[in-house]
Amino acid sequence: xxxxxDIGNTSAKWATFEGRExxxxxxxxxxxxxxxxxxxxxxxxxxxxxxxxxxxxxTSSTPFPIHLNYKTPETLGxxxxxxxxxxxxxxxxxxxxxxxxxxxITVDFVDATGTYHGGAIMPGLGMSLQALHTFTAKLPLLDIxxxxxxxxxxRTTEESILAxxxxxxxxxxxxxxxxxxxxxxGLHVLLTGGDAGRLVSAGTNGWEHVPQLTLIGLNExxxxxxLTK
Numbered sequence: 001x002x003x004x005x006d007i008g009n010t011s012a013k014w015a016t017f018e019g020r021e022x023x024x025x026x027x028x029x030x031x032x033x034x035x036x037x038x039x040x041x042x043x044x045x046x047x048x049x050x051x052x053x054x055x056x057x058x059t060s061s062t063p064f065p066i067h068l069n070y071k072t073p074e075t076l077g078x079x080x081x082x083x084x085x086x087x088x089x090x091x092x093x094x095x096x097x098x099x100x101x102x103x104x105i106t107v108d109f110v111d112a113t114g115t116y117h118g119g120a121i122m123p124g125l126g127m128s129l130q131a132l133h134t135f136t137a138k139l140p141l142l143d144i145x146x147x148x149x150x151x152x153x154x155r156t157t158e159e160s161i162l163a164x165x166x167x168x169x170x171x172x173x174x175x176x177x178x179x180x181x182x183x184x185x186g187l188h189v190l191l192t193g194g195d196a197g198r199l200v201s202a203g204t205n206g207w208e209h210v211p212q213l214t215l216i217g218l219n220e221x222x223x224x225x226x227l228t229k
Contacts, residue, residue, distance in 0.1 A: 003030070003037035004218035005055065006079060007044045009103040010126075011194065015215035020089075020223070025212055041222045043078035043214065058082065058221065065089075065224035067115045076118075079214050080108050084116045085224075086217030087190050090210070095184035098213070099173055101193035103127060107176050111184065120176065125195050128165040148201040166202055174205070 108119035133141035150167035154160030192213035
């Protein structure tokens with residue numbers, strides 16, 4: 001059994017696999033699964049200083065099943081690489097755009113040859129809401145847990161904040177999707193991350209929601225490394 005861990009800035013997720021079959025998943029650090037796993041692989045974008053010594057961590061020197069066409073691979077987020085590997089495993093030989101909506105929102109492009117080209121990083125929903133409250137005198141802090149609608153026209157201060165955060169985020173992402181579809185016909189758009197469900201609820205025009213995409217990608221990297229030993 002393989003165990004993969006996605007340790008983010010605000011939470012951790014895990015999944016177990018038998019080969020490529022995802023058998024279980026959850027949140028937090030799974031002590032019971034860690035004891036049973038044959039191999040454990042993690043990507044760390046949050047604090048990984050106290051990780052168990054049995055956990056192998058993805059780095060820029062890890063062999064990947066995709067090619068990186070990125071100027072600074074040593075600065076590339078491990079979750080972005082794992083997402084790309086997961087997308088390619090789900091749609092081999094086809095172009096993919098991956099939107100990972102977490103603390104930050106990343107948009108990443110992989111072409112039909114399995115080459116990762118990079119993309120964009122923008123503030124996540126919670127970060128945007130926090131910034132409006134922190135850097136102004138009177139705007140309230142909205143609870144991200146209750147954000148799932150994006151009015152175009154805000155008729156209250158709270159609605160206006162949602163129009164300018166969730167609504168603007170959706171419009172920006174739709175713009176990225178439109179641009180990449182011009183460059184890559186047949187593009188698959190995959191959506192993952194902790195706030196992906198909120199984007200789906202607000203309206204994402206048929207984007208493929210894959211909650212465990214990062215974990216699937218980590219498992220693909222593990223399989224690739226075993227096959228190429």
